[in-house]
Amino acid sequence: MRILGIETSCDETGVALYDSEKGIIAEALYSQVELHAEYGGVVPELASRDHVRKLLPLIEEVMTQAKCTSAEIDAIAYTSGPGLVGALMVGAAVAKSLAFAWGVPSVPVHHMEGHLLAPLLEDPSPEAPFIALLVSGGHTQLVNVTSIGHYDILGESLDDAAGEAFDKTAKMLGLGYPGGPALAVAAEGGNPDRFRFPRPMVDRPGLDFSFSGLKTFTLNTRDDCAAAPGGLTEQDVADIAWAFQDAVVDTLMLKCRRALKETGAKRLVVAGGVSANRLLRQKLAEMVLKQRAEVFYPQLRYCTDNGAMIAYAGYQRMLAGAESDLKVQVRARWPLSELLS
The missing domain is CATH 3.30.420.40 (ATPase, nucleotide binding domain)
Structure with a gap:
């Protein structure tokens, strides 16, 4: 099973491809640190616009890295919350659109579950x-x-x-x-x-x-x-x-x-x-x-926001039977305690 993961909750645009047999086979990450540095913090509107500019090129980069076609993708996982609403909407809209075009399920992922599961990508991983x-x-x-x-x-x-x-x-x-x-x-x-x-x-x-x-x-x-x-x-x-x-x-x-x-x-x-x-x-x-x-x-590169953790969390959600319709819904606030199996 191959899951494409998309992360756009704040100021990093992350994309990764997880293979259930091989692990992470391709990934790309763009940080907006320089964009927001002059303001001393993240400007939500600027973050959203930059995700719009960077997300599709990063998806193309990851697919090229993996030498993978859309026909080989089994699902698209995306960060549904919590995070900046505008930034989340960019990732969700792209994920839903690609899922519709490619005829695969889309899987909403809780951002903090992504972080929680990131160490499971390592060897050895915690049980x-x-x-x-x-x-x-x-x-x-x-x-x-x-x-x-x-x-x-x-x-x-x-x-x-x-x-x-x-x-x-x-x-x-x-x-x-x-x-x-x-x-x-x-x-x-x-x-x-x-x-x-x-x-x-x-x-x-x-x-x-x-x-x-x-x-x-x-x-x-x-x-x-x-x-x-x-x-x-x-x-x-x-x-x-x-x-x-x-x-x-x-x-x-x-x-x-x-x-x-x-x-x-x-x-x-x-x-x-x-x-x-x-x-x-x-x-x-x-x-x-x-x-x-x-x-x-997790590895140091997976401590901050990234697409790999979303792809892997999406895979685990798929195993649990989770997927969603084409309605674009995100949650700025989403307590981890409300996450259903």
């Missing part, structure tokens, strides 16, 4: 049951995965997602866009002993997250440094970046440890853009070793 930490610009969730398609949300962010907090803090510190990677680079020059930021919500029961208070604490620290003689220095920025990153990573690690202990699970899957953070990977590796557990990640 369910496992705990998944989904940590990206728009979501921070701990999910108990009893089997593919069966998800129980154990905890999630009550305000900003971890990736969003990274981006906003980077902007606050004048580190540019995209903020998460820029802040991580700045933190490499930071003094780990200068500041100690709070670890939000780790002193109370439960597995929910909250990063808005940490963001405010960071802002106050920045303002204190700026008010000192000499103003805000480059070293101040590096030290604040280190303290902020350390606090977020520690919080994520502590909540993952709690989730493993409470469920008795021995496998942890970590996916989403923030899963590429080196400090997070280091601390989780140390934690799972002590817990006698294992941790799994």
Whole structure:
């Protein structure tokens, strides 16, 4: 079975072709980072227009890479939500149109299920049951995965997602866009002993997250440094970046440890853009070793949005009997807990 996957939920246009016997056989990705950099964040209308320009050429590129014709495609999977409505509509409309023209089913895919399943493209891949930490610009969730398609949300962010907090803090510190990677680079020059930021919500029961208070604490620290003689220095920025990153990573690690202990699970899957953070990977590796557990990640290129995860999630949806009619429907908000098998 061959599934063409289309991802257009935000600022990456991703296309990939998944073969049930060979895995990902072709893929292409276009990032809009340069387009949005001058605005310091994603501009939805510009994102939608760029998907319109790039999607069909990328599909042609992938089909050419794979030496595949439309007659060899069994289904088209596309991101149906959550995400930017305009961006989602571009992918959905193209997917539905091609499905109609090629006489194949179209399969709507939940963006976060795509991230959750991305580590299953690796060898070795985790077997369910496992705990998944989904940590990206728009979501921070701990999910108990009893089997593919069966998800129980154990905890999630009550305000900003971890990736969003990274981006906003980077902007606050004048580190540019995209903020998460820029802040991580700045933190490499930071003094780990200068500041100690709070670890939000780790002193109370439960597995929910909250990063808005940490963001405010960071802002106050920045303002204190700026008010000192000499103003805000480059070293101040590096030290604040280190303290902020350390606090977020520690919080994520502590909540993952709690989730493993409470469920008795021995496998942890970590996916989403923030899963590429080196400090997070280091601390989780140390934690799972002590817990006698294992941790799994997607390849670095599959941590951010991509077509491969959508193609694979679409394949799993096909196995479960999911497909849709030609009506173009997307969801800007779509809780993973509402995803039906």
